[in-house]
Amino acid sequence: MTSLDITAATVDPALLDLPWHLPLEEWPADHIAALPKGLSRHTVRFAHLGDHVIAIKETLPELAKREYEMLKNLLKLDVPCVEPFAIINNRTSEQGEPLLSVLITRHLKFSLPYRAMWSQGLRPETATRLVDALALLLVRLHIAGFFWGDVSLSNTLFRRDAGAFAAYLVDAETGQLYDSGLSNGQRENDLEIARVNIAGELMDLVASGNAAPGVDPVATSSRIVSKYRELWSALTSAETFSVDEKWKIGRRVQALNELGFDIEEMAIKTTDDGSTLKIQPKVVDAGHHSRRLLRLTGLDVEENQARRLLNDLDQYRLEHPRPGADEEVLAHEWLSHAFEPVVTAIPRELHGRLEPAEIYHQVLEHKWYLCQEQNRDVPLVEAVHSYIDNVLIHRRDEEAYLAPATEAITLPNAVPSGTIVVDDEDEVDWRDLV
Structure with a gap:
C-alpha cells in the first residue's frame, strides 16, 4: 500500500487511524457519525475524529484541491461556509487499486441540511425563513465576488438563529471568485439557478410526503428572487438627498447594520451647485472595524464602538473634503477636531461615568435622535451639551455597574430558605421558579 499524500494546515494524528484504504461506502459503522446529510452527487460520510466530527467527500484530486483552496479564500473574506480541514490523495485499496481523493471539512455544529429540517414538519412560514437565509447568504457571496454556479438548498447548511436561520455554504466545487466583482448577468444567472433548484428540491419533498402541509414549492422558490433583490438594493443602491439632510446618512448606515452588514467606505458625490448629495455604500461583514x-487612530475599542466611530470618520471626510489626502492624515484630523473635543467637553466631575469611546458613541446616538426628532441637522456641539445636560448627568459612574455575572435571588418566605442563582440579564418571576 502506497503512502498517503495529506494536505492540511494542521494534521491531526488521529486522521491516520481512519480506514483510508476503503471506499467511503464500505467504512465500518464504528467510524461513522450518525448525522443527517443532504443530497450530493458525491459519496459523503461524517466521521469521528477525536472530540469533533469531520465531513468527508470523495472526489477527483483536482476538484478536491480547487474546492479546498476556494473554501480557504471564502473564510478569509468572512463568508459563512464550512471550514476546510484537509485533502488526502494517493489512496489505494489493500489490493493496490487506486481510490478517489477526499476533501475533508469540519462539521458545522448544530447545523442541519434542509431535508432533515423539512422532514421534521416545519411550518410553511418557517420554510420561507430558510429561503430568506439562503437569499442573504447569496447576497453575501455576491458582494464578496463569488459566483456559486450551483445554488441550492442541498448545498447549504442551516443553523437556528434566534427565531430565524443562518445559512452556510457547503459545496464550493462549481464556484469562482472574481476580484473585480460580479456582473449583473452573473448574479441573475445564480439567482435563476437558485429558483429552479429550490423548486425542484421542494417538489421532490412534497412528492415523497416529507414536506409539511401547505408548503408551496413554486411560491417558496420564487421568494428567493424577491428577497434577494430587496436585500441587494438595500445594501448597494445609491441614495440622493439634500445637503441639509446629512443626518440621513446615519439612518442608512443603521438600516444596513440591522441587516448584519457594516460600512467599509462610502462613495459620496455632490452636485455641481452643491445642493444635493449622493451616497453609495460599500458593505462588508462585521469583524474588521476595531482593527x-x-x-488609523490608536483607539482600542469594542467592535460596535469602532463601527460607529469609523462611520463618523467617513462623515467627517464628507464635510471636510481634502482631495488626495491620505486616510491616516484625515483620521488624525478627525481625532483632533471631532473625537477629542467631545471627550474634553465632558466636565471633570463626570469623567467616571463612561469610557471616552462610549461617551463619543452615545453623543452620536443622541445627535441622531435629535436630528430625527427635530428633522434637521443638529450641530455636534449642540448635541454634546444636550447629551451632558439630559443624559450623562443622570448616570451613575460606570464602576457602579461592575457586578458579578450572577446574583442570588432570595425566594419569598413560602419557599424554604435558600437562593437561586440566575443570569442578572434575565427577567425572572419567582413564581416561575417554584
Whole structure:
C-alpha cells in the first residue's frame, strides 16, 4: 500500500487511524457519525475524529484541491461556509487499486441540511425563513465576488438563529471568485439557478410526503428572487438627498447594520451647485472595524464602538473634503477636531461615568435622535451639551455597574430558605421558579 499524500494546515494524528484504504461506502459503522446529510452527487460520510466530527467527500484530486483552496479564500473574506480541514490523495485499496481523493471539512455544529429540517414538519412560514437565509447568504457571496454556479438548498447548511436561520455554504466545487466583482448577468444567472433548484428540491419533498402541509414549492422558490433583490438594493443602491439632510446618512448606515452588514467606505458625490448629495455604500461583514480604527487612530475599542466611530470618520471626510489626502492624515484630523473635543467637553466631575469611546458613541446616538426628532441637522456641539445636560448627568459612574455575572435571588418566605442563582440579564418571576 502506497503512502498517503495529506494536505492540511494542521494534521491531526488521529486522521491516520481512519480506514483510508476503503471506499467511503464500505467504512465500518464504528467510524461513522450518525448525522443527517443532504443530497450530493458525491459519496459523503461524517466521521469521528477525536472530540469533533469531520465531513468527508470523495472526489477527483483536482476538484478536491480547487474546492479546498476556494473554501480557504471564502473564510478569509468572512463568508459563512464550512471550514476546510484537509485533502488526502494517493489512496489505494489493500489490493493496490487506486481510490478517489477526499476533501475533508469540519462539521458545522448544530447545523442541519434542509431535508432533515423539512422532514421534521416545519411550518410553511418557517420554510420561507430558510429561503430568506439562503437569499442573504447569496447576497453575501455576491458582494464578496463569488459566483456559486450551483445554488441550492442541498448545498447549504442551516443553523437556528434566534427565531430565524443562518445559512452556510457547503459545496464550493462549481464556484469562482472574481476580484473585480460580479456582473449583473452573473448574479441573475445564480439567482435563476437558485429558483429552479429550490423548486425542484421542494417538489421532490412534497412528492415523497416529507414536506409539511401547505408548503408551496413554486411560491417558496420564487421568494428567493424577491428577497434577494430587496436585500441587494438595500445594501448597494445609491441614495440622493439634500445637503441639509446629512443626518440621513446615519439612518442608512443603521438600516444596513440591522441587516448584519457594516460600512467599509462610502462613495459620496455632490452636485455641481452643491445642493444635493449622493451616497453609495460599500458593505462588508462585521469583524474588521476595531482593527482598522486602531491602525488609523490608536483607539482600542469594542467592535460596535469602532463601527460607529469609523462611520463618523467617513462623515467627517464628507464635510471636510481634502482631495488626495491620505486616510491616516484625515483620521488624525478627525481625532483632533471631532473625537477629542467631545471627550474634553465632558466636565471633570463626570469623567467616571463612561469610557471616552462610549461617551463619543452615545453623543452620536443622541445627535441622531435629535436630528430625527427635530428633522434637521443638529450641530455636534449642540448635541454634546444636550447629551451632558439630559443624559450623562443622570448616570451613575460606570464602576457602579461592575457586578458579578450572577446574583442570588432570595425566594419569598413560602419557599424554604435558600437562593437561586440566575443570569442578572434575565427577567425572572419567582413564581416561575417554584
